[in-house]
Amino acid sequence: MRRVVCPGSFDPVTNGHLDIIGRTSRLYDEVVVAVLINVEKKSLFTVDERIEMLNAVTKEYGNIRVEKFHGLLVDFCRQQEIPTIVKGLRAVSDFDYELQMAQLNYRMSGVETLFMSTNPEYSFLSSSRLKEIARYGGDVSGLVPDLVNTLLVERLRG
Ligand code: PNS
Secondary structure, three states, X not given: OOEEEEEEOOOOOOXXXXXXXXXXXXXXXXXXXXXXXXXXXXXXXXXXXXXXXXXXHHHHHXXXXXXEEOOOHHHHHHHHXXXXXXXXXXXXXXXXXXXXXXXXXXXXHOOEEEEEEOOHHHOOOOHHHHHHXXXXXXXXXXXXXXXHHHHHHHHHHO
């Protein structure tokens, strides 16, 4: 069983995330999408809401399992017997941070990190920018799945 993890906050999942998850699902037997429980960071959606959205929008791939985790990602990988992390790289600006994390994770545990280049169509996309646009009435359709768009508008504009 070739298993891999795609970790993140997913607050909420974007088409950029989905692109990486979908392409990864073609390379591995099982993709575990791991949602970080971060009590220090204020989030728009609860972890369970994010999991529900992820389950709905990844159902069609057939080999995705959505889980939550807290603490170190490498500990989650050990518990779940996952040897590899896949991360999307949008631009050079992601690189320093991601490289440092990949090297630390490898140093701590031997878990490998593989970087997948994002689809240029989504290379400018981030959950925080999306929330900002949606909060002020901007249109984010085409950047998030329809379900997420509906929930975003509901949550932000009451
Ligand atoms: O979507 P995000 O917020 O960029 O995802 C970041 C995430 C969850 C992948 C990263 O913060 C993470 O792995 N956090 C868990 C804590 C951890 O393992 N830290 C050590 C890094 S060396």
